[in-house]
Amino acid sequence: MTDKLPSRSTAWLIGALVAMALFGNYYVYDSIGPVADLLQSQRGFSDSQVGLLNAIYSLPNVVLILVGGVLVDRFGAARMTLWTALVCLAGATLTAFSPNFFGMATGRLLFGIGAETFNIATLAAIADYFGGRSLAFAMGLALGVGRLGSASADMSPTWFASAYAQGWQPPLAIAAGIAAASLAASLLYWWLDRGPRAAGLLPTGKTAEKFVWRDLLHFGRAYWYLLALCVLWYSVILAFRSTFSIKYFQHVHGLDLATAGEMNSYVFLAAVFATPAFGWLCDRLQRYAPFLAFGALLLPIALGVLALTHWSLWVSTALIGISFSLVPAVMWPMASRIVAPSRFGTAIGLMWVAQNAGISGANFAAGWLNDQAGASAANPAGYAPMMEFFGIASLLGCVCALMLWLTAGRRRHEVKAPA
Numbered sequence: 001m002t003d004k005l006p007s008r009s010t011a012w013l014i015g016a017l018v019a020m021a022l023f024g025n026y027y028v029y030d031s032i033g034p035v036a037d038l039l040q041s042q043r044g045f046s047d048s049q050v051g052l053l054n055a056i057y058s059l060p061n062v063v064l065i066l067v068g069g070v071l072v073d074r075f076g077a078a079r080m081t082l083w084t085a086l087v088c089l090a091g092a093t094l095t096a097f098s099p100n101f102f103g104m105a106t107g108r109l110l111f112g113i114g115a116e117t118f119n120i121a122t123l124a125a126i127a128d129y130f131g132g133r134s135l136a137f138a139m140g141l142a143l144g145v146g147r148l149g150s151a152s153a154d155m156s157p158t159w160f161a162s163a164y165a166q167g168w169q170p171p172l173a174i175a176a177g178i179a180a181a182s183l184a185a186s187l188l189y190w191w192l193d194r195g196p197r198a199a200g201l202l203p204t205g206k207t208a209e210k211f212v213w214r215d216l217l218h219f220g221r222a223y224w225y226l227l228a229l230c231v232l233w234y235s236v237i238l239a240f241r242s243t244f245s246i247k248y249f250q251h252v253h254g255l256d257l258a259t260a261g262e263m264n265s266y267v268f269l270a271a272v273f274a275t276p277a278f279g280w281l282c283d284r285l286q287r288y289a290p291f292l293a294f295g296a297l298l299l300p301i302a303l304g305v306l307a308l309t310h311w312s313l314w315v316s317t318a319l320i321g322i323s324f325s326l327v328p329a330v331m332w333p334m335a336s337r338i339v340a341p342s343r344f345g346t347a348i349g350l351m352w353v354a355q356n357a358g359i360s361g362a363n364f365a366a367g368w369l370n371d372q373a374g375a376s377a378a379n380p381a382g383y384a385p386m387m388e389f390f391g392i393a394s395l396l397g398c399v400c401a402l403m404l405w406l407t408a409g410r411r412r413h414e415v416k417a418p419a
């Protein structure tokens with residue numbers, strides 16, 4: 001790695017292409033929810049089958065994503081973004097045009113295998129081009145555009161009403177078309193990347209050392225606190241917000257389905273704008289760990305407000321919205337600072353192995369606790385054990401964030417990874 005970096009205009013052009021590619025990827029990820037009802041009424045899929053179409057995304061990644069991270073270090077961000085975008089397009093196409101459930105599930109499996117490694121490669125791409133200058137802002141912008149892809153998939157029944165009127169297939173064909181656009185952006189990124197890479201302005205795959213399992217143990221203490229925070233925070237926020245919060249708002253706070261869904265979606269929409277804004281702030285102040293600790297602290301506070309008070313739901317929604325924007329805006333740039341550039345993909349891969357397992361485990365545990373306590377509209381108190389579980393996990397996440405701050409974040413410029 002050289003101290004010289006590509007020009008700012010090149011970096012921003014690459015950043016824009018990566019953000020466009022992420023938009024498409026997040027759109028396809030969230031494209032099943034809006035057609036769930038049509039899949040049930042037109043194809044006779046059960047709830048479990050619809051659930052499986054999303055669960056099968058995470059399943060292979062509990063193992064495979066580590067391989068994906070190692071491949072990103074070995075072959076470079078641009079090549080891996082391109083290859084995995086191709087796998088994602090194949091998965092999205094198979095999902096849209098399969099005549100039966102097995103084919104659709106295989107398509108989602110393929111998409112999941114490509115998408116998580118694609119996500120690592122895009123983070124690595126931004127770290128390559130923005131290392132040391134506006135890194136958190138650039139990552140926040142790319143993630144914000146990605147969240148816009150998720151929000152767009154949620155809005156697609158309104159935007160593509162005529163496609164939805166024709167049935168389940170046209171909306172998924174549109175998702176496959178958007179995956180093709182994501183591939184086109186990745187192709188252009190790969191093509192533009194060849195110049196700066198050949199000029200030695202970026203870490204090259206050829207210089208990345210060979211992967212050795214023992215190396216995993218050589219990440220510093222700060223990395224392990226970050227990994228633990230990643231697992232605890234994403235498990236709580238995704239299991240609660242993506243799976244149980246709408247039901248919880250309905251049964252405990254008396255909202256109807258549409259209002260509960262709308263309340264939930266504000267968290268996404270806030271993140272579109274707030275993630276880059278928080279990234280910008282971190283870059284300006286050159287502080288990461290205190291912001292991360294603050295964002296992590298807001299989650300247990302929000303859960304406490306939800307479970308223990310009768311305050312307006314806007315309070316907890318705002319707190320979760322800030323946490324959902326602030327933590328990712330700081331976590332990934334910070335990860336790129338506490339590990340060597342040649343190990344960035346491996347480091348994220350290992351974090352996401354644990355993260356995928358944690359999210360599945362938290363979903364399972366929360367569902368089990370609700371079933372055991374008989375949680376329902378008639379028995380809202382039955383949700384208390386789930387909220388205690390999420391509360392304890394998010395508090396533990398907070399402790400990890402504080403330990404990280406103590407370990408790595410007290411100096412003004414915080415940790416700098418060894419080359």
Ligand SMILES: C[C@H](NC(=O)[C@@H](N)CCCCN)C(=O)O
Pocket residue numbers: 025026029116119143234328332352355
């Ligand atoms: C950057 C981070 N991504 C992840 O944590 C992925 N493992 C899961 C992404 C699933 C939605 N596309 C994030 O999105 O904050």
